[in-house]
Amino acid sequence: MSLVFDAVLCLVLLAGALGVVTTGAARPAVIAFIGYGLLLGLAWVRLAAVDVALTEIAIGSGISGVVLLRCVRALPAEPLTPAPNRMLKPLAAVVSITIAAALAAVVLALPEPAPSRAADVAAALPATDLGNPVTGVLLVFRALDTLLEKVVLLLSLVGVWALSRDPACRGRPAPLSPEPAPAPSAFLARVLAPIGVLVGLYLLWAGADHPGGAFQSGAVLAAMGLLLVMGDQIRTPAAESRGLRLLLLAGPFGFLAVGFAGWATAGVFLGYPPGAEKAVIIAVEVAITVSIAVTLGLIVLGPPAGEERP
C-alpha cells in the first residue's frame, strides 16, 4: 500500500515540477511552485525526515512563495525583453536531465548502509536532556553553525534594507497593498492569526523532544505577522525603532551571550551549564525564534521607505 502511495507521490511530484516549468505566465508558475513545495514536504515525511518536511513547507513553499508572489506583482504585465530563443527551453531541459542523471548515478554509487554520525549523536544526546536528535545537533553539537546561520539571516535583512532610498534605513516598509484591506482579509487575519500563533508556539515547544523547532516556529509566526499586516490589523514597523532592533538582535546575540557564559559555567565556549542544559537551550530557542520571526517578516516586507514627515 505504501509503495503505491510513494509511486503516486513521485508521479505527482514530477507532474508538479513539469507544471512549474511549462506554465507560460509568472503568476500561475509561482502558485504551481508553492503547491510543488507542499508535495515535496510530503515526500520528506515519507522519508521520515519530519523536521526537513516542516522547514520545506514553511520556508521553501510558504515564505519563498510570498516573496515570489510580491515579485510577480511588481513586474510589468507585458514582458519587457523579447521572447527568448526557441532553442533555449529544449537546451535547458537537456542540461537539466543530464545533471539529474549524473547526480542520480553518483548518489546511487554511495555506500550502503550510509556511514553516519547518528550513533555518536544518540550516545551523546542523553547528556543534553533533549529528546529530538535534530535539535541536539543544531543547538549543542554544531551550535557554532546555528549561531552563525542566525547572523547570516540578520545580514540578509541588512542586505534588503541596504536597498532603501534612505541610507540611514529609517521609516516603515510600504504596506503589502496600497488599497485598504477588503473585509474578508481583515476577518481572516482576526480569526486565523491567534490560531496560527498558537501553532507556531507549539512547534517551538515541541521542538525539544519532537520534530519542530525554532526555524519552523519562526516561519509560522512571521506568516501570522504578515497576515495581520495584510488584514490592516497592524502597521508595518518602523525600521529605526530600537525595540524592533532589539528583537532582531535577541536571537544571534542572546545565543552569543550564552556561548560566552559557557566559559564561566562549563569551561568552554558554547558549553551549557551542567544540570541546566535543557532550560538554557529552550531559552536560546525562544530568543532565536523571536528573531527569526521578526527577520523573516521584515525581509518579506522589503526596504523601509525613508524618514516619515511629521
Add this chain to the structure above:
Amino acid sequence: MSALLVLAITAPLLGLVPLLLLGPRTGERAALGMLAVNVAITAGIAERVAQGGRALGYVVGGFAPPLGVGLRADGFSAAMMLMAALVLLFTGLFAMTGPGDMTRKVKARGSAGMPATFFILLLSLACALNLAFLAQDLFTLYVALELLTFAAVPLVCLEGKAGQLSAALTYLLFALFGSVLYLLGVVLIYGLYGTLDIAHLAGLMAQGTGGATAGAALALMSAGLMAKAALFPLHLWLPPAHSGAPPAASAVLSAVVIKAPLFLLVRLWSDLAPLPLTQVAGPVFALCGAAAIVFCGVVALAQERLKLLIAYSTAAQIGYLCLMFPLAASDDGPWSALAWTGGTLHLVSHALSKAAMFLAAGLIAETMGHDRLSGLGGVGRVAPVSVAAFGLGGLSLMGLPPSGGFVAKVMLLTSALQQGAWWIATVVLVGGLLAGGYVLRVVVIALQHPDSDAASGRGLPDARECRWRALIALALAFGAMLVGFMPLAPLPFLDIGRPVTWEGLLP
C-alpha cells in the same frame, strides 16, 4: 585550546550591536575599534603559532570532531587572517567620517563617510573571513561562505544605482550557484565517509576508498569555489561588481573577499585531497589560471575606465595562485615548497596592492568627478599621493622589485623552471608584461602635462584629493612593497601545522 580562535570569530560581531542600536557616529567608532581589536587578535594568533611552532586548536562546546566542530590555526591560515584584518582596518579608516567631513561643502562633493550599513557589512566580513580561515569542518566552511556572500553582495549596491543593482544581482546569482555546487559536494562527501572534519577526511581519503565519487565531490566543491573566487571562466560577474561598488567596498571585495574561496581551494587540494588526485587536478587549475592571466590581462589593456581596468586586473591576478597547484603538488622537495610560498606571498601582496589601487582610483574619481582614462591627463597634479599609491601598488602587479609581487613571481618562476614547467614560466612572464602595459598606461596619462588635454576643452578641477585618505592608500601600497623584502626562500612559518591533524590539540 586557544580562546583567541573563538574571539577572532565573535569579536567582530560584537561591533554590530552598537551599529544597530546607537547612532551612526558612535556605531562607526565602535566598528573601527572592533576592527583594530581584530588586528590585535589575529596578530596574537600569528605570534603564538610562530612561537610555538605548531598549530592552535579549539573545540567548540567541548565536543571533539567529528561529532562537534573544531577551529584550527596553522601558519598558512594565520598569515591570511592577519593580512585580511589589516586590509579591513585600513579600509574602515578610509571609509569613516573624516575630520571636516561634516561640513556641507565636503558633503556636496560626496566624500562624507560611508553609511552605517557599510560598517555592519565590514565587521561581518571580518567574522566570515576569520571563520573561513579557521574552520576545519566542511559544513562550517559552507556557513562561512554564506556569511561572506551575504556580507559582500550588498556592498556592491550600497548606493542603489541601477548599474550597481544589476551587478549585485549577477554577483548574487554566481555566488549562490557556487554555494549550491559546494554544498552538493559536501553532501556526497558525508554520504561517502560519514564525517565532515578535514583531518579525519584526509586520513580516510588517503586510503583511496572513495573512488570516482570522491573525485566528483571534490570537483563540485572546487567548481563552487571557483564561481565565488571569479576564477576564469567563471569571472564574468567580477568586473561590473568590483568596478561599480563604492571605492572602499571595491577595495575589500577585490583584496580579501575573493581570497577566502581561493584559500579554501588550496585547503581542499593540499590538505584534504590525496596527493595523486591533486597531481591530476593541478594542471587543470593551472590552465584556468593561465587563461585568466592572459585573457583578462589583455581585456584590462583595452579598458577605458580606471576602475574597470583595476577590476579586470583582479580577475587576471587570481590566476597566479592557480599556477601554484601543479608546482606545489609535484612533491619535489624545496621547489614545491618554494612554489607554495610564492603563491601565498602573491595572495598577500595582491591583497595589499589591490586595496591601495582601488582606494587611490576612488580618490582620483572623486577629485576629477569621473574615471574615464581619456580625461585623466595630468591628474597627478591634483591627486599626487593617490597617483603615487596607484603606481606603487602597480609595481607589485607588474612584479618589479622591490615589491611583494616581484618576490612571489620570482619564486613561482624559479620553481616552474626547476621543475621543467616551461609553459607556466612563460605565463608568469607574459602576465607581468600585460600588467606593466595597463599600469604604465594609467601612470603615463596621470603624469602628462595637463595642457596636452586641451583638445577635450577641460582643464583640471579646483578640487584637491582628500589628503589623509590618500595616505591610507599609500600606506597599503607600502605594505605591498614591504612584503618584497622577504628572503627568496621557502618560508618555514607557512609550513607550521601541516599536514592537518588534531593530534596534541584536543583536550
